[in-house]
Amino acid sequence: MSERDLDLQLIHRIQRGEQIAFTLLVRKYQNRIANILTRYIRNSGDIPDVAQEVFIKVYKALPGFRGESAFYTWLYRITVNTAKNYLSSQSRRPPTSDIDALDADHYDGSDALRDIGSPEALLRSEEIKNVALNAIAQLPAELKAAITLRELEGMSYDTIAKIENCPIGTVRSRIFRAREAIDKQLKPLLEA
Amino acid sequence: MNEHNEQLSALIDNELDNTQIMDALVQSVEQQDTFSRYHLIGDIMREEAPNILLDIDFSAFVLAQIEKDNQTLEVPVDFIKMKKNNILSFTKRFGQYAIAASVAGVVVLTSVMMSQPNGSNTHDGLEVLSTIPLGGAASPVSLRTDTQESPVLTKEQKKRTEALLKDHQLQIQIQP
Structure with missing residues (x-):
């Protein structure tokens, strides 16, 4: 792992007490974690709760993270274990999770998180995806190639430069321009 | 930018x-x-x-x-501490009761065994543990026991046992 590894840079900052670095780590991985959880948990409404548990576990365990394995490998393991624990706890629980009418007024358990899985939220997510994919489809060929090789194939700038037969600086610029073009379409939607 | x-x-x-x-x-x-x-x-x-x-x-x-x-x-740090202290004092007290009960038990058993005449716990050369149950005087078929006891000796034994028990209970009450 090189010093350029963004995860390591963020982790070092978290270990020094910079909480904002942890929020960046969450923002970076939240979708991937949710994606892993969908393979284990059928009820999509429960995924935000379990994802939250994953990140809380990560937060608590991060001071002891020594970087012996890649951060994502470590995170993946925690996610899978948390999903499995969740499933076994569900099988032990009685099938109903109704809240007593008297308690309903005082019930505040993860209300906001449950809204994430609402039909409106799902529709909005679908719209975001469509806008992003349309924006990618409209990219000039060289920008599309650069960002595809980077995001889908995980290639380094150096490798992309060799494949595209251009300087590394050009690759860096193309990838950035591709991101900016997609972001131009996404930003108004996400900020609405 | x-x-x-x-x-x-x-x-x-x-x-x-x-x-x-x-x-x-x-x-x-x-x-x-x-x-x-x-x-x-x-x-x-x-x-x-x-x-x-x-x-x-x-x-x-x-x-x-x-x-x-x-x-x-x-929030619950003090609560846990408090609970822990309660558990400790409970185990301490429980330990005291357990010791008291053991001592009383040993005293009662010893006094019962001592009250039996010598030689009654051997039969045909074989050493057999001979005790009379606390609840009464059982007489196993295979074991012959003499029930002759000196009434004065028994009374004295009882007195000693009761005094010991009373003393122990008093000690427990005095302790915080």
Whole structure:
């Protein structure tokens, strides 16, 4: 792992007490974690709760993270274990999770998180995806190639430069321009 | 700003080791939002973005929960301490009762065994543990016991036992 590894840079900052670095780590991985959880948990409404548990576990365990394995490998393991624990706890629980009418007024358990899985939220997510994919489809060929090789194939700038037969600086610029073009379409939607 | 975002783009791809860019990212909300959107683009391209959490800054929920956990953890510290102390005093007291009961039991058994005449616990050369049950005088078929006892001796034994028990109970009451 090189010093350029963004995860390591963020982790070092978290270990020094910079909480904002942890929020960046969450923002970076939240979708991937949710994606892993969908393979284990059928009820999509429960995924935000379990994802939250994953990140809380990560937060608590991060001071002891020594970087012996890649951060994502470590995170993946925690996610899978948390999903499995969740499933076994569900099988032990009685099938109903109704809240007593008297308690309903005082019930505040993860209300906001449950809204994430609402039909409106799902529709909005679908719209975001469509806008992003349309924006990618409209990219000039060289920008599309650069960002595809980077995001889908995980290639380094150096490798992309060799494949595209251009300087590394050009690759860096193309990838950035591709991101900016997609972001131009996404930003108004996400900020609405 | 474009130059900053280009460096941010390279930082995301692990192609830049620049503390200044990291500092700017940590300090600027705008840069952080761009960081999130750039990652979201990658997630959507790799089909790693399920229709959950897509437009949410999930870190806010996580940090709020961590904060909440810390608060709920802080409150019960004294409570746990208090409970622990109670458990300790309970085990201490329970231990005292257990010791008292054992001592009383040994005293009663000894007095019962001592009250039997010599030689009654051997039969045909075989040593047999001979005790009379506390509840009464059972007489096993295979074991012959003499029930002749000196009434004065028995009375004295009883007196001694009761005195010992009373003394022990008093000690327990005196102790905090």
